[in-house]
Amino acid sequence: xxxxxxxxxxxxxxxxxxxxxxxxxxxxxxxxxxxxxxxxxxxxxxxxxxxxxxxxxxxxxxxxxxxxxxxxxxxxxxxxxxxxxxxxxxxxxxxxxxxxxxxxxxxxxxxxxxxxxxxxxxxxxxxxxxxxxxxxxxxxxxxxxxxxxxxxxxxxxxxxxxxxxxxxxxxxxxxxxxxxxxxxxxxxxxxxxxxxxxxxxxxxxxxxxxxxxxxxxxxxxxxxxxxxxxxxxxxxxxxxxxxxxxxxxxxxxxxxxxxxxxxxxxxxxxxxxxxxxxxxxxxxxxxxxxxxxxxxxxxxxxxxxxxxxxxxxxxxxxx
Numbered sequence: 001x002x003x004x005x006x007x008x009x010x011x012x013x014x015x016x017x018x019x020x021x022x023x024x025x026x027x028x029x030x031x032x033x034x035x036x037x038x039x040x041x042x043x044x045x046x047x048x049x050x051x052x053x054x055x056x057x058x059x060x061x062x063x064x065x066x067x068x069x070x071x072x073x074x075x076x077x078x079x080x081x082x083x084x085x086x087x088x089x090x091x092x093x094x095x096x097x098x099x100x101x102x103x104x105x106x107x108x109x110x111x112x113x114x115x116x117x118x119x120x121x122x123x124x125x126x127x128x129x130x131x132x133x134x135x136x137x138x139x140x141x142x143x144x145x146x147x148x149x150x151x152x153x154x155x156x157x158x159x160x161x162x163x164x165x166x167x168x169x170x171x172x173x174x175x176x177x178x179x180x181x182x183x184x185x186x187x188x189x190x191x192x193x194x195x196x197x198x199x200x201x202x203x204x205x206x207x208x209x210x211x212x213x214x215x216x217x218x219x220x221x222x223x224x225x226x227x228x229x230x231x232x233x234x235x236x237x238x239x240x241x242x243x244x245x246x247x248x249x250x251x252x253x254x255x256x257x258x259x260x261x262x263x264x265x266x267x268x269x270x271x272x273x274x275x276x277x278x279x280x281x282x283x284x285x286x287x288x289x290x291x292x293x294x295x296x297x298x299x300x301x302x303x304x305x306x307x308x309x310x311x312x313x314x315x316x317x318x319x
Contacts, residue, residue, distance in 0.1 A: 001150070001151060001181055001182050001183065026124065026156050026185045026186070026208075026210070027063075027210075028063070028158075028185070028186050028210040028212055028228055028229045029063070029210075029228040029229050029250075030062065030063020030064065030229050030230075030246065031061070031062050031063055031229065031230050031232065031235050031239070031242050031243050031246050032062065032063055032064050032065060032066045032097070032099055032212070032229065032230070032231045032235075033057065033062060033065060033066065033231070033232065033233075033235035033236050033239060033242075034066040034067075034069040034070065034071040034072060034231050034232070034233055034235075034236070035053065035057070035065050035066065035067055035071070035072060035089075035236060036053075036071055036072060036073075036236060036275065036278060036279055036282060036289060037050070037067075037068070037072045037073050037074075037077065037085060038050050038053065038288050038289075038290050039290050039291055039292070039293060040290065040291075041290075041291065043291060043293045043294065045081055045084060045085065046288070046290060047084065047085070047088045049288035049290065050085065050088050050089065050092075050288075051088060051092050052287075052288055053282075053287050053288055054088075054089060054092040054093050055092065056286060056287055057093075057236075057239065058092070058093040058095075058096065060235075060239040060240065060243060061239075061240075061243040061247075062096060062235070062239060062243065063096065063097060063229065064096040064097030064098055064099060064123070065089060065093075065096060065097075065098055065099065066099040066101070066126060066188075066231045067085060067086060067089055067098060067099070067100055067101065067122075068082050068085060068086070068100055068101035068102070068117070069099075069101045069126060069160075069231070070101075070162060070165055070275075071233045071236070071275055071278060072085075072101065073275060073292060073293055073296070074101045074103075076293040076296075079112075079113060079116060082100075082113070082116075082117060082120075083116055083117065083120045086098065086100055086117050086120035086121050086122055087120045087121055089121065090120065090121030091121075094121075097123045097124065098121060098122050098123045098124075099122070099123065099124045099125075099126050099158060099231075100117040100118075100120075100122030100123075100124070100125055100126065101125075101126045101128070101160075102114045102117045102122070102125040102126065102127060103126070103127040103128040103130075103160065104130075105130045105131075105132050105133075106130075107130075107144075107145050107148050107149060110127060110145075110149050111148065111149055111152045111153070114127075114149060114152070114153045114154075114155070114157075115152070115153075115154065118153070118154045118155045122155060123155060123156075124155055124156045124157070124158055124185070125149075125153060125155055125156070125157050125158065126158045126160045126188060127146065127149060127157055127158070127159060127160055128160040128162055128165075128166060129142060129159075129160065129161060129162075129166050129168060129170045130145060131165075131166035131167055131168055134167060134168055137168060139171045139173055139174040142170060142171065142174045142178075143174050143177055143178060146159060146174075146178050146181075146184065147178065147181060150178075150181050150183040150184050151183070153183055156183055156184070156185040157181075157183055157184045157185065158184075158185060158186045158187060158188055158212070159175060159178060159184065159186070159187040159188070160187070160188045160190075161175075161187060161188065161189050161190060161191060161214075162188075162190040162191070162214065163190070163191045164190065164191070164271070169191060169193075169196070170187075172196060172199055172200060172203075175187060175200055175204075176200065176203045176204060179200075179203075179204040179207050179209040180207065184209070185208060185209060185210060186209055186210035186211060186212060187200065187209075187211055187212070188212040188214050188231050189211060189212065189213060189214050189222070189227070190214025190215060190231075191214070192214075192215060192217070192218050194218065194221045194222060194224075194225055197211060197213075197222050197225050197226065197227060198225030198226060200226070201225055201226025201227070202226070205226070210228045210229070211226055211227040211228060212227060212228070212229045212230060212231050213227045213229070213230045213231070213232070214230075214231055214232070215230075215232055215233075215266060215270065216230065216232035216233075216234040216235065216238075216242050216245070216262045216263075216266040217262065217263045217266045217267060219232070219242075219245055219246065219249065219259060219262075220245075220249060220255070220256065220259045223249045223250075229246070230242065230246060232266065233266065233269050233270050233278055234262060234265060234266040234269060234270075236269075236278060236281075236282060236287070237269070237278070237281045237282055237285050237287065237316070238262070238265065238314070238316075241258065241261070241262060241314075242262065244258065245258050245259060245262065261314060262314075264310055264313065264314075265310055265311055265313075265314050265316075268307055268310045268311070269281055269307075272307075273299060273303060273306075273307050274296070275292050275296060276292050276296055276297065276298050276299050277299060277303070277307050279291070279292060280298075280299055280304060280307060280318065281307070281311060281316065281318060284311075284316065284317065284318040284319065285316060304318070
């Protein structure tokens with residue numbers, strides 16, 4: 001199961017499911033918006049509004065979707081709710097690739113989540129680094145965790161490095177080791193460390209392993225050192241512009257002005273105002289954002305005013 005590595009200490013090929021062969025042809029070159037999860041005023045799933053949003057998004061030039069990620073409030077959903085969200089997305093747009101956030105702190109539970117969400121319609125599974133017992137998360141612990149998941153998974157695995165949320169980086173040496181696994185096809189890098197992204201790209205260039213930039217703010221820099229696609233929150237509400245930047249970079253066009261244009265609104269709907277900010281903008285561009293689940297709080301008047309001012313600079317009017 002590991003490319004170019006001895007099998008004796010790394011499991012057996014029989015653990016890889018029948019869909020493993022598809023991992024060898026996975027193409028992550030494109031934009032995958034990490035879509036918001038709609039809730040009603042009682043914080044219950046609002047699947048009708050998800051269908052509405054997908055009807056808008058599927059007209060964009062997205063390669064696919066990332067569902068149940070950080071911007072999808074995956075930590076606040078039950079597994080039954082997660083299955084319903086994926087099934088709904090798949091039923092509304094079966095043409096695009098669906099990356100499902102299937103991670104959990106436990107290896108055993110993650111394996112179960114991956115299986116259920118693959119059955120619901122997920123094409124690839126995005127697995128974040130476990131972090132609650134941070135002191136015990138050594139490189140060997142990470143390697144064991146992701147290897148066990150990849151061995152058991154019926155769909156290809158994408159590693160998810162998101163230090164702003166987990167408080168740690170998946171060690172580069174662990175990423176390089178895991179990249180040799182035939183069912184681990186890439187990594188989403190959300191930390192913005194271009195040196196790290198370049199190092200991973202260089203050390204895995206002989207493998208079928210791809211890197212996704214985890215933000216619209218550092219697309220040019222990430223692509224310049226080896227990233228091939230983007231999972232960017234801003235694509236929820238400025239999908240055309242994010243796709244244009246992706247295409248322009250690949251066409252080697254001068255797109256620095258466009259990259260600069262996206263930094264402020266991207267920062268606003270992520271680090272500054274979070275999921276509530278992203279959902280607020282969704283509500284103002286013909287999408288449904290709605291409330292987040294508690295304990296995430298809605299924006300106050302001052303926050304809405306500040307965010308509206310930032311978005312106005314890129315032509316989006318919020319009220």
